[in-house]
Amino acid sequence: MTSGLSERNRHLLVLAIGLVLLVGLPWVVDVVTLLELTIYIVYALFALSLGFIWGHGGILCFGQAAFFGLGAYTYAVAAINVGESSGPFLLAILLPAAFAALLGAMMFYGRLSDVYLGVITLVVALILFKFVNSTANETYVIGDARLGGFNGIPGFPTLNWPGDAGSPLMPDEMFYLAMGLLIAVYFGLHGLLRSRFGRIVVAIRENETRAELLGYDVRLYKTAVFAIGGGIAGLAGVLFANWGNFVSPGVFGLAQSATAIIWVIVGGLGTLIGPIVGAVLIQFLTTLLGQQSVVNNAFVLGAILVLVVLLLPKGLMPTLGQLLSRGRRK
Amino acid sequence: MDFAVVVIVEILYAVASLALIAAGLAVVFGMMRVINLAHGEFLMLGGYTAIVSVKAGINIYVAMLVVAPIVVGAIGLIVERLVIRFLYGRMLDTMLATWGLSLLLTGLVTMIFGNTTTGISTPIAGYRVGAYQLSGYNLFIIAAGFLVMAGILLALRYTRAGLIARGAMQSSDMASGLGHNPQRIYMITFTVGAALSGLAGGILAPLTGLTPTTGGLYVAKAFITVISGGAAVVAGTLSSATLFGTITQVVTLSSTPVWGDVAMLIAAVILLRLLPQGITGRFFSRQV
Numbered sequence: 326m327t328s329g330l331s332e333r334n335r336h337l338l339v340l341a342i343g344l345v346l347l348v349g350l351p352w353v354v355d356v357v358t359l360l361e362l363t364i365y366i367v368y369a370l371f372a373l374s375l376g377f378i379w380g381h382g383g384i385l386c387f388g389q390a391a392f393f394g395l396g397a398y399t400y401a402v403a404a405i406n407v408g409e410s411s412g413p414f415l416l417a418i419l420l421p422a423a424f425a426a427l428l429g430a431m432m433f434y435g436r437l438s439d440v441y442l443g444v445i446t447l448v449v450a451l452i453l454f455k456f457v458n459s460t461a462n463e464t465y466v467i468g469d470a471r472l473g474g475f476n477g478i479p480g481f482p483t484l485n486w487p488g489d490a491g492s493p494l495m496p497d498e499m500f501y502l503a504m505g506l507l508i509a510v511y512f513g514l515h516g517l518l519r520s521r522f523g524r525i526v527v528a529i530r531e532n533e534t535r536a537e538l539l540g541y542d543v544r545l546y547k548t549a550v551f552a553i554g555g556g557i558a559g560l561a562g563v564l565f566a567n568w569g570n571f572v573s574p575g576v577f578g579l580a581q582s583a584t585a586i587i588w589v590i591v592g593g594l595g596t597l598i599g600p601i602v603g604a605v606l607i608q609f610l611t612t613l614l615g616q617q618s619v620v621n622n623a624f625v626l627g628a629i630l631v632l633v634v635l636l637l638p639k640g641l642m643p644t645l646g647q648l649l650s651r652g653r654r655k
Numbered sequence: 656m657d658f659a660v661v662v663i664v665e666i667l668y669a670v671a672s673l674a675l676i677a678a679g680l681a682v683v684f685g686m687m688r689v690i691n692l693a694h695g696e697f698l699m700l701g702g703y704t705a706i707v708s709v710k711a712g713i714n715i716y717v718a719m720l721v722v723a724p725i726v727v728g729a730i731g732l733i734v735e736r737l738v739i740r741f742l743y744g745r746m747l748d749t750m751l752a753t754w755g756l757s758l759l760l761t762g763l764v765t766m767i768f769g770n771t772t773t774g775i776s777t778p779i780a781g782y783r784v785g786a787y788q789l790s791g792y793n794l795f796i797i798a799a800g801f802l803v804m805a806g807i808l809l810a811l812r813y814t815r816a817g818l819i820a821r822g823a824m825q826s827s828d829m830a831s832g833l834g835h836n837p838q839r840i841y842m843i844t845f846t847v848g849a850a851l852s853g854l855a856g857g858i859l860a861p862l863t864g865l866t867p868t869t870g871g872l873y874v875a876k877a878f879i880t881v882i883s884g885g886a887a888v889v890a891g892t893l894s895s896a897t898l899f900g901t902i903t904q905v906v907t908l909s910s911t912p913v914w915g916d917v918a919m920l921i922a923a924v925i926l927l928r929l930l931p932q933g934i935t936g937r938f939f940s941r942q943v
Contacts, residue, residue, distance in 0.1 A: 385747060435928050440690065440746060444882050445924055451875050452920045459913040579871055583754060590751060624762025630755025634748050635741060 336515065339598060343508040350504075351497045359500050364568055365608050366503040369601040370510060371561035372588040376600030377514055378554035379589060381523070382547060383530035387443040388450030390581035392421040392555040396562025397572045398457065398472075404481045406468035409490040417563045418556050425555025429548040436544075447582070454577035477573030484567050494567075503564050507601070510557055514597055517553075526550055587630050593640030602642055657785030662908065664784075668793040670900030671800025672859065676873050677880040677892050678803050679852030684881050685888035686824045686844050688746065689739060692753040694877050695870030696760040697849050701727045701856020702865045703764060706775050715778045715861075723857030724850040731849020735842050743841065757870060764867040772864035792861065799858050803851065808889040820844055879923045885933025894934045899923065 351359060375389045396417045403413030428449060432442055461474025470478065484502070485493045494502065517523045529536040529543050537543050566572045575581065584607070592603020607626070614622050637644055680694045691697075701723040708718035734756065742749045779791035811817040820840055823830035827837035863869075880899060884891025899919045907915030930937050 431928060435931060437927065437931050440750075441882065441927050441931055443747075443750065444878060445927055447875065448879060448920045448924055452917055452924075455913055455917055455920070459911070579875075583758065586751065586754070621762035621766045623758045624766065627755045627758030627760070627762060631738060631752050631759065632755075634752040634755065635738065638748065 336512075340508070340512070343504070343511070347501065347504045347508065351500060356496050360496055360568075361612070363496070363500045363503050364565075365605050366500075366507050367561055367564045367568060368588070368608055369604040370503070370507050370564065371558055372585055372592070372600035372604035373507070373510060373514070373597065374554045374557035374561060375585045376589045376592070376594070376597060377557065378550055380593075380595040380597075380599070381518060381530060382526055382550035382554070383533075384547060384551055384554075385439060385443055386446045386551075386554070386582075387586070388446035388448070388582050389554070389558055389585050390577050390579075391446070391450040391453050392425055392558035393562040393565070393581060393585075394450075394453060394457075394572075394574075394576035395421040395424060396559030397566040397576045398478070398562075399559070400563045400566045401478045401481045401572045402467050402470040402472075404483075405470040405478075408482055409488070410482060410484045411487045414484065414563055417566075418559045421559030421562070422552045422556030425558075426548055426552035429551030429555075430544075433544040433547045433551070447579070450577055450582055451579070454574055454579075457577060458574040475574055477571055479571050481566075481570070483570055484563075499564075499567065506560065506564070510560070511597055511601070518597075522546070522549075584626070587626060590640055591629065591633050593642035593644070596640075596642050599640050599642040603640070606641075657787055660784050661787045661789065662904075664789060664793060664797075665908065666901050666904045667797045669904040670896050671797040673876060673880050673896040673900045673903075674800045674804055674892055675796065675855040675858060677877045677884075677896060678807065678855060679848045679850075680877045680881045681884065681888050681892040682807065682851060683845055683848035685884075685886055685891065686820065686848075687743070687841060689743070689845070690746065690750050690753070690878075691739075691848070692750055692874060692878075693734070693757040693760060693870075694753075694852060695872070695874030696757045696764075697727050697731065697852035697870075698856035698859070698873045698877075699764065699865065699867070699870040700730060700760065701853035702860035702869065703768065703773075704853065705857035705860045706773055706865060709775050715775065719857035719860065720854065723860075724854040727853025727856065728846050728850030731852075732842070732846045734849070735845040739845060740838065740841065757874070761867050761870065768867065770867060772866050774864040775861050777861040796858060796862075803854070804889055804893055807851075811888065876919075879920070883923055883926050883930075883933050885930075885935035885937075887935035887939060890939040891933060891935040894939065895926075898926075898934075 350362060354362070371389070371393055374392070375386060378384045378386060378389075399420045400413050400417035403416050404410055407413055428446075432445060437445065457472060458475050460472035461476060463471065465472040465474070470481075472478070482490070483493050484499070485491070518527065525536065525541050526546055528539075529541070529546055533543055562576065565576065588603040588607055589600045590603070591607060592601065593599025607629070610629075611622060611626070614620065614625055633640065639647075676698065679697060680691060683689050683691050683694075704723045704726040705715075705718045708722045709715050713722065738752055738756065739749065742752055777790065777792040779795055781788055781790050783789070811821060819830065819835055820843075822833075823835060823837050823840040824844075830840070831837050880892060880895050883899070884893075884895035899922060902922050903915040903919045906918040926934075
């Protein structure tokens with residue numbers, strides 16, 4: 326955190342940019358572009374969930390897509406059964422958070438080290454993927470909702486104004502919601518990190534043994550961080566499901582988890598703005614690459630990941646911050 | 656009785672193919688503590704090498720057992736020199752960089768061969784056990800799996816190169832004090848691991864059609880087998896391959912292959928929770 330700006334000014338700058346984008350963008354761009362931007366924001370939120378648990382909690386989760394997918398599927402299934410969207414919306418945040426708490430408790434109370442943590446989270450996402458992928462049979466139903474296997478679930482009721490199932494959100498309203506939520510989560514996490522809880526979490530990341538010897542229950546704090554990350558990923562999943570009005574097992578896929586890791590590492594580990602910038606940049610690049618057919622998309626993403634790890638291990642935003650402050654001192 | 660034979664052969668086959676899939680990763684992780692997430696792509700490249708060689712008119716056994724390991728070993732050497740050697744001791748960075756590598760290789764193969772399935776047919780005919788028809792190639796895989804494991808064990812235990820390699824992994828300072836170059840030993844070990852992956856990819860290629868994304872199917876299984884096995888290369892891989900192969904095959908035979916895979920993954924999560932250092936962290940800890 327060695328940017329040239331003071332922390333307070335940096336927050337004001339981010340807030341100003343966020344609000345300008347929130348209010349201004351729908352006036353400037355057409356609906357199609359706005360839809361495209363909405364998915365960037367959803368991805369940014371997903372990246373933020375991983376950036377928080379990895380960059381501040383020190384938990385590298387190789388299967389963050391498990392919670393993203395769980396959020397998307399919970400919303401889809403609950404919305405089909407309930408119709409009105411407020412309940413499913415909340416449920417689809419709480420369920421992934423609870424699942425993350427359970428999984429986290431199992432891992433952290435078992436004192437698994439980094440690598441094994443990576444494997445278990447990866448495996449859990451894989452189990453969910455395989456399970457959901459194999460539910461094409463008509464016997465797999467939850468209430469009125471068929472799980473659909475690899476066909477996914479199309480055409481569930483999308484988000485509506487709270488309490489009024491008859492008025493679904495329009496594309497521009499979806500944008501306001503997503504952008505508003507992103508800003509809220511960003512500053513919510515900042516507030517959390519400044520609180521006593523957040524400081525202890527960062528202390529644990531810095532030196533787990535020392536924090537433990539000072540009397541903090543490391544296992545409990547890590548589980549809580551993991552659950553918060555799971556809830557945010559679930560929220561991103563809900564928005565994702567509503568954006569396309571479609572969910573398929575791909576939301577649990579390895580590719581989804583891998584992309585999230587790339588966003589965070591490219592944007593910068595240990596910051597909250599880094600994952601957002603990383604997600605938007607990489608997704609923009611992916612869209613650009615999608616318009617040509619000479620170079621394969623995965624090839625470029627893979628090359629970026631390798632190069633960033635080798636040359637820019639801190640990621641884009643911290644490195645930029647360092648350059649800025651160095652330039653100022655001269 | 657016939658059914659019992661079939662079940663035993665199928666279980667042995669599942670164990671052997673898991674051991675084959677995991678062998679290269681086990682050498683690289685067990686010896687060097689490098690987790691190579693591009694391992695699946697090495698297998699995939701081995702498969703493509705074998706298929707391309709067979710289509711170019713080379714004998715299928717030469718293609719699988721000679722060409723595939725040499726080509727993938729060479730690729731492994733390049734990867735080690737360009738990427739891995741800068742990241743020794745930084746486990747998480749290695750995981751990230753090799754994950755990038757796996758995407759890169761998948762993309763590269765897609766650009767060259769297209770996103771289509773290619774394959775070759777198995778060179779061994781099937782045989783009958785009572786009322787059951789079995790694939791003869793399964794027996795070849797069982798033999799290959801156990802030969803590869805035995806080969807690694809013998810090389811590590813009874814050859815001078817194996818002794819030096821094990822020594823360098825335990826204490827690279829001491830090894831370099833005795834006049835060996837640890838960098839060179841790491842390089843060779845990684846290349847051998849890659850060549851083993853190429854061999855396994857070549858041997859497994861006739862079983863299923865190959866696509867550029869085939870590696871993803873392998874990497875999770877290999878990863879789980881090796882990590883659950885723990886640090887001992889041969890004893891760990893064999894014990895976890897036996898455990899998971901049996902579980903997968905028993906569940907598969909009594910329900911569907913999907914549930915077989917799910918059962919294996921759940922077993923792995925439970926196992927790692929109970930034995931965080933893997934099987935050989937607790938048992939057989941003095942083995943190679």
